[in-house]
Amino acid sequence: MTAVPRHLLPDTAVIGSDGRLVVGGCDVAALARSTGTPVFIYDEEHLRRRCREAVAAFGEGNVVYAAKAFLCRAMARLAVEEGLCLDVATGGELHVALSAGVPAGRLVLHGNNKSDAELRAALTAGVRHVVVDSDDEIDRIERLVASGLPAPRVQVRVTPGVYVHTHEYISTGQDDSKFGFNLRTGAARAAIARVVASPATRFAGIHCHIGSNVFAVANFVDAAAAMVDLAREVGAPEVTLGGGLGVAYVGDEQAPSITEWARHLDAATAALPAGTVVLVEPGRSIVAGAAITVYEVGTVKHIEGVRTYVAVDGGMSDNPRPVLYGSGYEAFVPDRAAADRTREVRIVGKHCESGDVLVSEAMVPADLAVGDLLATPVTGAYGHSMASTYNKVPRPPVVFVRDGEARTVVRRETLDDLVRLDEDGEPIAWRP
Numbered sequence: 001m002t003a004v005p006r007h008l009l010p011d012t013a014v015i016g017s018d019g020r021l022v023v024g025g026c027d028v029a030a031l032a033r034s035t036g037t038p039v040f041i042y043d044e045e046h047l048r049r050r051c052r053e054a055v056a057a058f059g060e061g062n063v064v065y066a067a068k069a070f071l072c073r074a075m076a077r078l079a080v081e082e083g084l085c086l087d088v089a090t091g092g093e094l095h096v097a098l099s100a101g102v103p104a105g106r107l108v109l110h111g112n113n114k115s116d117a118e119l120r121a122a123l124t125a126g127v128r129h130v131v132v133d134s135d136d137e138i139d140r141i142e143r144l145v146a147s148g149l150p151a152p153r154v155q156v157r158v159t160p161g162v163y164v165h166t167h168e169y170i171s172t173g174q175d176d177s178k179f180g181f182n183l184r185t186g187a188a189r190a191a192i193a194r195v196v197a198s199p200a201t202r203f204a205g206i207h208c209h210i211g212s213n214v215f216a217v218a219n220f221v222d223a224a225a226a227m228v229d230l231a232r233e234v235g236a237p238e239v240t241l242g243g244g245l246g247v248a249y250v251g252d253e254q255a256p257s258i259t260e261w262a263r264h265l266d267a268a269t270a271a272l273p274a275g276t277v278v279l280v281e282p283g284r285s286i287v288a289g290a291a292i293t294v295y296e297v298g299t300v301k302h303i304e305g306v307r308t309y310v311a312v313d314g315g316m317s318d319n320p321r322p323v324l325y326g327s328g329y330e331a332f333v334p335d336r337a338a339a340d341r342t343r344e345v346r347i348v349g350k351h352c353e354s355g356d357v358l359v360s361e362a363m364v365p366a367d368l369a370v371g372d373l374l375a376t377p378v379t380g381a382y383g384h385s386m387a388s389t390y391n392k393v394p395r396p397p398v399v400f401v402r403d404g405e406a407r408t409v410v411r412r413e414t415l416d417d418l419v420r421l422d423e424d425g426e427p428i429a430w431r432p
């Protein structure tokens, strides 16, 4: 197999005549040697271009970045600078966004089981709207408003009964789903009627999100058609069509661009009454391709007649996607990025699980050796945000690169961080 496919690398990536990968004007291998490994390196220009592409395609104010894909304060600020709103799905994401200085009016609260505390925080801050997911949640909002909090604008999450071509764990629009109100059974119409009638909620519109990493535009078009019919029927001022646009992770994958996605959604929503606002919530398609993760090879173990294992200094703790969804990745050596990859190996992490696989069948240069750096591209979404400290492996830092400058936006976790929450058996006054 040939060198790593160019379309999997961040926008500003250049492979020099010496074969070294440069992103954002920074030599990736030299940078990784100085930060230590593993490290997430994000191309800031790539992030900004995807945000601008989305705003150009859907309109200022209509793009809500799904922060679950990758969130830290620098990312929240970048998204807002580029004109995006943010979808926060928990009180924790809400806290990070607010602490980054994101105006509450640019925030959308999501979640299928929002607590009183999360709803109270969102209503107190004055978020743009809340996407309600259950009758129990509407009960909670009614109680909070009765206690003196302002009535929020509310979109009703609808499960439109659309089955998508993606992993079942990230498919959310089908009838059998924990998310939203079912359209077919009448639950969605009943919830909308309740929100319209309740003095505690101001009906802002309807919402759907059919799943993540979806490549088939037809799936989005089907969902949009169902939402358009419902929006006309109930007079929804706003319709959110979710995120979910897929990205290419491996060489033979091609995904629609954000602009193409918008073109299809635009056509699919043409029958909406004039003035209806259409919003989208892209996460992965904004951030996935912006980052690469750089590891160092610690062991190369050849098992005669079986395979070769290459173990790196991270693994399922910084990228759980292969374990969760069987996701594929490519790998390459950043200081020999143009090298032909002719040797098949299995890239594994350092965790105590046989399932700790990063790339099941990776092609790497034949001379890959202990001490080499090894990079996986397209790790900007659901990698850092899903990272854990399993086996007490500290989480890697996040570095943004741009115009030859590199800056740390999330520092590496330290060994001290790993014991920061431990207590010496503080007594709990649990008796009534």
Ligand SMILES: Cc1ncc(COP(=O)(O)O)c(C=O)c1O
Pocket (backbone or CB within 6 Å): 066, 068, 069, 087, 110, 209, 211, 212, 213, 242, 243, 244, 245, 281, 282, 283, 284, 285
């Ligand atoms: C409600 C909602 N909106 C948007 C997204 C973002 O999806 P993606 O990252 O696939 O664009 C998600 C992710 O699951 C979601 O649950």
